[in-house]
Amino acid sequence: MNKLLIKELRLGIHPVSYLLPVLFGALMLIPAWLYFLVPLYFCFITVPNMFGGYKSQNDLMFTKMLPVSRNEMVKARIAVVIILELLHLGFAAIFGLISTKLYPNLIYYFFAPSFSFFGLCFVMMGIFNLIFFTMYYKTAYKYGAATFTSVAAAVLFAVAAEWLSIANEEVFNLFKGSGADSIATQITILAAGIAIFATFTVIAYNIANKKFEKVEI
Amino acid sequence: MLSLEVKNLNKRYDGFQLKDVSFQLEKGYIMGFIGTNGAGKTTTIKSILNLIHIDSGEIYVLGKNFIEHELELKQEIGYAFGGIDYYTRSKIKTLTNIVKKFYHHWDDEVYYSYLKRFKLDENKKINELSTGMRVKYSLALALSHGAKLLIFDEPTSGLDPVARDNLLEIFQELVQEGEISILFSTHITSDLEKCADFITFINNGVIVNSADKETFIDTYRLVNGKESQLPMLKEKLISYKRNSFGFTGMIHKKDLDPSLNIQSALPNLEDIMIYLSKKEDLHE
Numbered sequence: 392m393n394k395l396l397i398k399e400l401r402l403g404i405h406p407v408s409y410l411l412p413v414l415f416g417a418l419m420l421i422p423a424w425l426y427f428l429v430p431l432y433f434c435f436i437t438v439p440n441m442f443g444g445y446k447s448q449n450d451l452m453f454t455k456m457l458p459v460s461r462n463e464m465v466k467a468r469i470a471v472v473i474i475l476e477l478l479h480l481g482f483a484a485i486f487g488l489i490s491t492k493l494y495p496n497l498i499y500y501f502f503a504p505s506f507s508f509f510g511l512c513f514v515m516m517g518i519f520n521l522i523f524f525t526m527y528y529k530t531a532y533k534y535g536a537a538t539f540t541s542v543a544a545a546v547l548f549a550v551a552a553e554w555l556s557i558a559n560e561e562v563f564n565l566f567k568g569s570g571a572d573s574i575a576t577q578i579t580i581l582a583a584g585i586a587i588f589a590t591f592t593v594i595a596y597n598i599a600n601k602k603f604e605k606v607e608i
Numbered sequence: 609m610l611s612l613e614v615k616n617l618n619k620r621y622d623g624f625q626l627k628d629v630s631f632q633l634e635k636g637y638i639m640g641f642i643g644t645n646g647a648g649k650t651t652t653i654k655s656i657l658n659l660i661h662i663d664s665g666e667i668y669v670l671g672k673n674f675i676e677h678e679l680e681l682k683q684e685i686g687y688a689f690g691g692i693d694y695y696t697r698s699k700i701k702t703l704t705n706i707v708k709k710f711y712h713h714w715d716d717e718v719y720y721s722y723l724k725r726f727k728l729d730e731n732k733k734i735n736e737l738s739t740g741m742r743v744k745y746s747l748a749l750a751l752s753h754g755a756k757l758l759i760f761d762e763p764t765s766g767l768d769p770v771a772r773d774n775l776l777e778i779f780q781e782l783v784q785e786g787e788i789s790i791l792f793s794t795h796i797t798s799d800l801e802k803c804a805d806f807i808t809f810i811n812n813g814v815i816v817n818s819a820d821k822e823t824f825i826d827t828y829r830l831v832n833g834k835e836s837q838l839p840m841l842k843e844k845l846i847s848y849k850r851n852s853f854g855f856t857g858m859i860h861k862k863d864l865d866p867s868l869n870i871q872s873a874l875p876n877l878e879d880i881m882i883y884l885s886k887k888e889d890l891h892e
Contacts, residue, residue, distance in 0.1 A: 394709045402695055402706055453694035455659060457710045458682035608659040 395459055395467035403445060403471065408437050412475070416482030418488045425501045426487070427549035430512050433479045434519050434542045440470075442527070442534035449530050455608050465600050470522060473592065476516050484509055499567070501553055506577035507566050510584025511552050517584075519545040528599035531606045561574030610671065611757050611789035613633045615654055617665035621874035624813060626651055629665070631808045631818040635756075636786035638779055640804035641793040642877070644885050648813040649793040653761045656791075657687065683712055686750020688743050690762035696735035700728060700745060711753035719752035740771030747778065753824060758782070760792040764799050772796075776803040807877070809884060816884050828883075829864050830875040832856050837870060847886035858883035 415432045418424065420586045445451070454464055487504025502508040526537035555562040570576040610632050617629040626648050632859070633639045643649050654660045656667050658678055667674040669681045689813055695703055700723075708714040723730060726744040728737075737745060743763045750758055764772045780803050782788045794800065800821070808818035817824055833841065834854040841857070842848075844864075848857025858879065864872055 397709070398706045401702070402698060448695045449692055450694070452659070452689070452692060456657070456682070456687055457707070458679045459710065460679060564847075605661070607661060608654070 395457075395463055395469055397554070398454070399467050399471040401452065402448075404441060404475075405444065408441065408475065409478075410572060411437055412478040412482040415479060415519035416486040419483050419486035419504055422490070422494050423497050423499045423501065423503075423554070424553040426483070426504055426508065427515065427553070428501070428511070429483045430476070430479050430516060431542070431545060431549065433476060434516075434538070435547055437522070439538050441472075442538070445532065446532045447560065451608055461603050462600055465528065465596065465603050469520075469592065469596050469599065472520070472524075476520075480509060480512055480516070483512070489585040500554065500557075502566060503571070505566075505571060506574070507525060507570065507580035509573075510577075511549075513547045513581070513584035513588035515548050515552075517588035518548050520588075521591040521595045524531075525602070526603040528606070531603055531608075609635045610668065611637075612639075612656070612791060613666075613668040614652070614656060615666040615668075616830065617652065617667070618663045619651060619655055619660065620663055621651075624648070624651075625671075626813045629810070629813075629815050631815055632731050633755070633757075633789050633791055633806065635789050636783055637805040638790045638792070639806040639808060639878070640785055640796060640800035641791060641808050641810065642797060642800060642881060643793075643810040644881070647810045647885075649795075649810060649846055650761055651813075652810065653759060653791075653793060656759065657685075684756045686753070686755030686758045688746035688750075688760045688763050690739075690743070690760070690765040693734055693742060693892060697732050697733060699731055700737075701730040703734065704730065704749065707749060708752070713754040715752055715754065718754075719748060722748035722751055738771070739766040740768075740775060743767070743775060743890055744778075756788055758788060758790045758792075760790070762795070764792075764794055764796055768805065772799065773802070795881075797881055800877055809881065811884055825874055825877065825880065827861055828875050828880055829859050829861050829872040830856065830879055830883075831859055831864070832871045832873075837868070840868065841870070847883045849886075 411433070415429050418429050418432075419426060455461075484504075487509075490504055497503075502511070521541075522544050523537050523541035526540060527534055556566050557563065564570055565576065565580075570580075612633040614632070615630050617626055619626040624646075629648070629652055631639075641649055641652070651660065654676070655662045655665075658667075658675055670684060672681060674681055677708060703876050704719065708716075708719070722728075726741070726748060728741060728745055728748065734742065734745070735845045743760070747758070767775065777797060779790055779792070783790060783805075792799075806818070806820050807824045809824070817827060819827070828846070831841070831845070832854065835850070836854075838848070838855050841859070845857040848855045858875060859872075865868075870879055
């Protein structure tokens with residue numbers, strides 16, 4: 392598994408992809424922006440580039456011919472995506488913190504960078520993983536429909552969350568009203584978000600694994 | 609000892625089927641796996657390597673069931689698929705450094721000796737290599753992890769005659785010590801005339817014949833006759849072609865009646881491939 396992970400990180404990912412979490416993260420410095428877009432850029436840009444690379448470089452056959460099991464292949468691929476997702480969210484959080492210090496008196500129409508916002512980002516990435524991997528591993532090389540559907544679902548979640556936080560009083564209070572002032576509430580939302588992300592990703596891994604067992608290479 | 613044993617392999621697709629494919633490759637020999645395009649060579653090779661799921665049958669590599677001992681046996685197998693390249697924008701050095709970590713018996717000394725012998729520069733990218741050099745790189749990788757069975761799908765396709773001859777010579781040298789066995793598929797029959805010890809012929813998903821080269825060729829006779837002789841032989845001929853002098857056809861040696869006084873000769877592999885394939889066309 393570790394050897395495969397090194398293979399993924401060194402061969403499968405273009406070095407620029409390691410810079411993108413920093414560049415995309417810096418978008419958090421745009422005052423009162425729609426910050427959901429920052430992690431979504433990973434889904435829009437990095438994912439199709441990565442998986443397009445795997446397809447054009449015949450990675451599927453290359454990796455399957457190595458002495459590794461199908462299960463390890465899926466695990467390593469999902470692990471590498473999780474690493475990149477965490478890098479994106481991590482840098483977004485760092486720049487988010489800087490953003491809040493830079494502009495202390497800003498009026499936010501959309502979510503402000505806060506622990507609870509990042510909790511929602513984790514849910515969004517969990518939804519992305521669940522749909523993307525379960526669709527992708529039907530063939531293990533066709534990534535177009537999987538990317539489109541999973542991105543659409545993640546965007547829908549982001550739009551719904553933004554809309555609810557404006558239109559629904561309870562949601563407003565939780566994220567932007569009294570809840571925003573309570574660090575305990577924010578941390579609870581973040582923890583719940585991480586738990587949902589982990590659950591969705593584990594479910595995605597299990598389904599992907601079963602589907603990949605049946606794939607003919 | 610058998611290096612590879614394929615027993616009653618069956619795999620059905622819409623419009624194509626591998627039917628009871630069976631053959632054996634003894635340790636220390638080269639087997640040419642021939643057939644026309646679409647005959648089932650790649651499907652068989654992919655089935656052997658568990659890249660596709662077979663419907664039924666058994667595959668033994670070095671005496672062990674391949675599906676049950678896949679990871680262990682992959683340590684002992686080297687491969688190359690003609691026309692399929694991996695990570696072409698990476699340097700040889702980068703790719704090797706990643707690949708070698710997967711093999712328990714990787715030997716750097718052996719690897720560098722093959723790089724030198726094949727004149728491969730490890731700072732070159734895969735896409736800077738010629739087709740022949742790419743196959744040689746696959747060979748270098750396989751031999752450096754001590755592969756005992758080399759499986760190549762059309763390794764000579766796209767190679768010029770000189771590169772092809774060079775590669776086939778390397779194949780022959782590799783099996784000389786009796787440790788390494790090679791199965792390679794091709795539709796270029798001259799490759800096999802040069803270096804194969806055994807020949808397995810597949811047509812339309814069925815193994816037509818699998819034997820050592822001499823026996824394989826000796827199974828058939830090419831016959832030339834007059835148009836008037838055709839009706840007597842027609843039923844026994846595998847297939848035939850009419851020409852201005854009469855006909856030329858192929859027949860099983862056992863079906864050739866010497867009393868017929870008909871001109872016969874040993875066919876070459878190309879003749880065998882053509883006439884056996886033509887038989888299929890007649891039946892369709």
